[in-house]
Amino acid sequence: MIDSRTRPWSLVLFSLLTCAPVVAQAQESGRSSARPERSDFVGVGTPGESKGSAPIQLEAYTQAYRDILIGSSETAVIQDVWAEEGETVKAGQTLIQLNDSVVRIAVEVARSAATAKGEIDTAKxxxxxxxxxxxxxKELHSREHATDQELWNARLDLDEATARLQAYEELTHRRQLELAQAEAQLARLTIKSPIDGVVVEQVKDVGQAVSPADPHLLRIVQLDPLKIIASGNARQLGVIEVGDSLPVTIRGKTLEAVVEFVSPVVDAQSGMRHIKLRLPNPNLEYSAGIAVDVRLQPKRSSLDREQSLNQTIRQFPFLDRK
Structure with missing residues (x-):
C-alpha cells in the first residue's frame, strides 16, 4: 500500500518518467534546429534536411583499378608476342619476348669467367x-745455416703469394657480379605482366623495334577490383572516412563498395570534393567507364529509455537518489 502522504510524489515521479522520452526528443530536436550544419545523413551537411528525407544519390563512374602501359628500356627487336588484345593475363605471365641472342652469349662468357678456378688453384x-x-x-736460420737475407726473402715471397691469392679471389668476385649483371639484362628482355588484368591494347608486333625513345609495348588494365570515382558537395562528403562501406547501384544491382580515398582538397569555386571507392569484380562482370550511383544512407539516431531517464535526471537533479 502506498502511503497517502507519499502518493503525490509518486504520481509526479511516474509522470516525469513517462514523459522523459518526449522531453529528450524535444531537446534533441531543439539542438538539431539550432545547429543546422549537423546532418542526419552519412557525409551530408546540407541545412534543412529532415530525418525523413530520402538518401542522397551521387553520380559516379567506374574506372580500372590500375591502367599500366608496359614498356622496355632495352634496345631490341620483338621476337615473340604471347598475349593478344582482350586476353586475361596473370601477374608474372610472359607477354613479350625480345630478341636476346647476343645477350645470351654475353651471359655464357661471363659465367665461364666467373666459374674459372685455375688462377685461384694456382695461387693457393x-x-x-x-x-x-x-x-x-726458419729452421736453417736457427741453426745458423741460413742468412738473415734468406729469411727475409722467404717472408717476402710468402707475402707476395698471399696478396696474389687475394687478388684472384677479388677478381672472381667481380666476375660473379658481372655475371649477375648480364643475367639481369637477359631477364629484362622477357616482358612479364606486373598484375592480374586484361590486355586492352597491343602497341607493337613481332619484328618491330623497341628502344628507350619508343618503349611502349602493351597496355593492361586491372578490372578486379574496380575503382569508383564520385564527386559531391564538400559538406555532403564531410564525415565520410576511409574504410566506410557505401551502397552503389550499377546496372540496376546494388552492391557494397569501400571508400579508399577522400580528397583533402575542395574546389574553391564549386565547393566539390571527390572520393574513390573499391568495388569487387571477381567475374569481370562490370567494365570500366560505366555510370553508377553512390548512395549516402540516412544515419538515424534515437535515445533509448535509459538515456532518456539519465537526461531527465540531469534536468531534474532532485530525482537522483544516488
Missing amino acids: HSLADKKRRLEQV
Missing part, C-alpha cells in the same frame, strides 16, 4: 709452397 698451391719454404728457412 703457390701460397702453400711459400709457407713450407719459410718454415724450412
